[in-house]
Amino acid sequence: MKKVLSVAAATVLVSSALLAKEVKIGVVLPLTGPIAAFGQTSKGGLDIAYAQNHKLKNGDDVKLIILDDRGDKVEAATAVKRLIDKNHVTAILGEVASSNSMAMAPVAENAKTPMITHASTNPRVTKGKTFVTRACFIDPFQGAVAANYALSKGYKTAVIVTDTKQDYSVGLSKAFRKAYTKGGGKVLKTVYINSGDKDFNAQVSTIKSLHPDIIDFTGYYPEGALLARQARAMGVKAPFIGGDGSGFPELIKIGGKAVEGFMYTDHFNEAAAKSPEAKAYVKAFHAKNHKAADSMGALAADAYGMILAAMNKCIDEGKAPTDKVCVNNNLRHTKNYHGVTGVINIDKNGNAVKSAVVNVVKNGKFAYLTTVNP
Numbered sequence: 001m002k003k004v005l006s007v008a009a010a011t012v013l014v015s016s017a018l019l020a021k022e023v024k025i026g027v028v029l030p031l032t033g034p035i036a037a038f039g040q041t042s043k044g045g046l047d048i049a050y051a052q053n054h055k056l057k058n059g060d061d062v063k064l065i066i067l068d069d070r071g072d073k074v075e076a077a078t079a080v081k082r083l084i085d086k087n088h089v090t091a092i093l094g095e096v097a098s099s100n101s102m103a104m105a106p107v108a109e110n111a112k113t114p115m116i117t118h119a120s121t122n123p124r125v126t127k128g129k130t131f132v133t134r135a136c137f138i139d140p141f142q143g144a145v146a147a148n149y150a151l152s153k154g155y156k157t158a159v160i161v162t163d164t165k166q167d168y169s170v171g172l173s174k175a176f177r178k179a180y181t182k183g184g185g186k187v188l189k190t191v192y193i194n195s196g197d198k199d200f201n202a203q204v205s206t207i208k209s210l211h212p213d214i215i216d217f218t219g220y221y222p223e224g225a226l227l228a229r230q231a232r233a234m235g236v237k238a239p240f241i242g243g244d245g246s247g248f249p250e251l252i253k254i255g256g257k258a259v260e261g262f263m264y265t266d267h268f269n270e271a272a273a274k275s276p277e278a279k280a281y282v283k284a285f286h287a288k289n290h291k292a293a294d295s296m297g298a299l300a301a302d303a304y305g306m307i308l309a310a311m312n313k314c315i316d317e318g319k320a321p322t323d324k325v326c327v328n329n330n331l332r333h334t335k336n337y338h339g340v341t342g343v344i345n346i347d348k349n350g351n352a353v354k355s356a357v358v359n360v361v362k363n364g365k366f367a368y369l370t371t372v373n374p
């Protein structure tokens with residue numbers, strides 16, 4: 001009798017251990033390299049979201065496998081392949097820079113593995129793809145928000161600064177130009193830079209000679225900060241407006257006084273975040289980091305939450321949370337997801353339709369200006 005009982009007990013133990021499975025999500029981020037701040041802040045948000053929830057409704061444990069691509073597109077694509085072939089992940093979260101996500105997307109698409117980027121805003125990331133989704137708005141929206149904001153403040157002429165090495169910058173410049181011109185503004189010229197450039201003497205000289213009301217900077221913070229410094233040093237007084245790639249503490253660290261008044265569009269500002277989801281996240285973020293919650297981490301938390309919601313829906317539908325087609329289908333049909341960065345609805349192209357904020361550097365800090373709905 002004793003023996004029978006212990007066998008039964010052992011059976012119960014084994015079956016419950018078998019029941020709680022591990023569901024893997026692969027993450028690809030630029031954790032080192034020139035845009036490491038993008039990856040590190042993303043990871044900061046993921047850590048918080050993961051601590052808040054890492055179990056599916058059937059008891060399965062979610063496991064994150066995080067790979068560093070050093071901000072390189074070839075490495076980003078290789079990382080996706082490895083996560084799918086070697087780690088057998090169900091879904092992939094990443095990257096930040098649109099150029100890197102564009103290198104990853106075809107790999108995920110071919111392997112029919114759902115990929116969600118939390119932060120890549122170039123339309124081409126999801127274009128023509130059925131397995132790629134994003135938790136953020138796209139650049140035609142972001143560019144129009146910046147253009148209309150500039151026009152509403154009376155800035156009628158602009159010079160655009162485009163980083164030709166970044167698909168993000170090229171697309172955002174195009175979007176700004178279109179909306180700005182449509183709204184009655186005049187683009188005097190586009191000047192070109194490359195990621196990694198340090199000397200902007202030629203571009204600043206051109207800008208200075210044109211006397212624009214505003215400078216639209218569509219690149220990333222390292223170049224934005226240096227360009228602003230050199231512009232102020234050469235006596236250019238026009239204000240700057242940029243996109244989400246500008247809004248990093250490093251902009252202020254490197255740019256100092258030169259970036260005072262620098263405006264930019266972004267996904268989130270905790271000063272404007274009133275929902276319970278945002279409040280809970282911000283509270284956890286403050287407790288851990290003792291500083292304001294950044295938008296990148298908030299986006300990463302939302303992309304992660306959307307994957308979990310999609311997996312849980314598969315469980316509701318009687319399917320496995322590891323069913324990649326099911327998870328993808330639910331991700332692509334995300335409706336009314338209450339995230340940290342707002343309410344997220346995914347449109348037929350896999351893009352999130354949601355509001356943007358406009359921020360400004362004021363007294364060495366990022367201050368909130370306004371929210372613009374789609």
Ligand code: PHE
Pocket residue numbers: 038096097098099119120121122168244245246247296
């Ligand atoms: N939107 C940028 C891109 O597509 C990435 C980014 C998002 C950078 C948010 C900073 C903040 O390349």
